[in-house]
Amino acid sequence: MPQPSPRSLASPGRRHLLAVLGSLLLAVGLGIRPSRVAANLDPSRLRESMQRLYGQGGLPVLEEWFALLDRLAGADLRTQLREVNDFFNRRIRWVDDIVAWGQEDYWATPLEALGNRQGDCEDYSIGKYVTLKQLGVPGDQLRMIYVRARIGRSQIVQAHMVLGYYETPAAEPLLLDNLVPSITPASQRTDLDPVFSFNSSGLWAGSSTQSRADPLARLSRWRNAISRMQQQGFI
Template sequence: MPHPPHRTLAAPGRRRFLAGLGSLVLAAGLGLRPNGVDANLDPSRLRQSMQRLYGQGGLAVLEEWFALLDRLAGAELRTRLREVNDFFNRRVRWVDDIDNWGHEDFWATPLETMGQGQGDCEDYSIAKYITLKQLGVPGEQLRMIYVRARIGRSRITQAHMVLGWYETPAAEPLVLDNLVPSITPASQRSDLDPLFSFNSSGLWAGGSTESRADPLARLSRWRNVIDRMQQQGFI
């Protein structure tokens, strides 16, 4: 997908993106604990879960992930964002949920995504989100953003999810995406129309009624992911 032309922070693209995300409409109750998904894990349980579900092939990828966490501990923020984005974009093959799981709109845990070696946009975003939290990026600076993505120069759009990093809650996010490999400010992604965003602490939604996307229905899938993560060794 070609990169859109550069826009300044005061450009209409930034205002459009931020307006599309609207304001905080739901707080708390979206994570394991009041503070959301904790940046902790149990390596032994994760290895056992991966071995049971995916065998030695899955374990090999999990060990690469552990090595990534060790290597990036204490690294500069931009380095952590770039390396985590690249790790999943290179190791996970995009595939529809119906082909991967046998039914529509299944959200995988990071362990399941690594074990399968494939997933869709939600799976990329969740894996990057959890990994960056494990690397010390504050959860309030990260949101999964549900968008309509325009394909090429056509008017055809498809549902899509990206991960955003926000310096402050009202700032323009940097977008981590599996469609475009480079991390770019949202104002440069004129192909994305944001609908709502969420993390473990809240839900932000705009006033658009053009999409059939139901934020609360998506959050039920998020809670299901969190439950499975806890069972697998993310604590």
């Protein structure tokens, strides 16, 4: 399904994020360790949270997510990357945060994004990140990457987020993106310029292979998303 382009760099939320790049100290662990669903999630609490927030209609997609985790447990990495990427791209409709959440910049949990069935680039990336960590992909091989994306023939520059998989810290990442359905090496995405990336261990500027920040919880939207995940049943 074609996706709308990401928000312009001129939006207030994006201006704020890029302006504070030099001072951000990131990294809060999700507390999700590799294994199967029952060992690392509380399915009952997640079902209760989904029903409370989105009614009975939200439960089928949550069960699909549980089934995805069970099906991909022990699968080869390429299959996990491909299917997780496709799962979120197909089940979430891209809309701006103000439409999806009534806020200029809101980072949704996977449960919220799936229950609402819509969100923006951060919501796709967070959902894929959490799911792959749950499947046992080491967190230090995953980074959420803010980029400047050049869109269309006019090459309008817009802010965007993708998820990167790094085989090693110095490796060229594979990019999981809601705008382009195929998973591609970063060198093939000449439309994207990295700004910064982060995971549960630190912050990297541009395409640097060395963390430039201590792992402290200083990004409020990320911290708030993690807090809501824990309340909803992500352990």
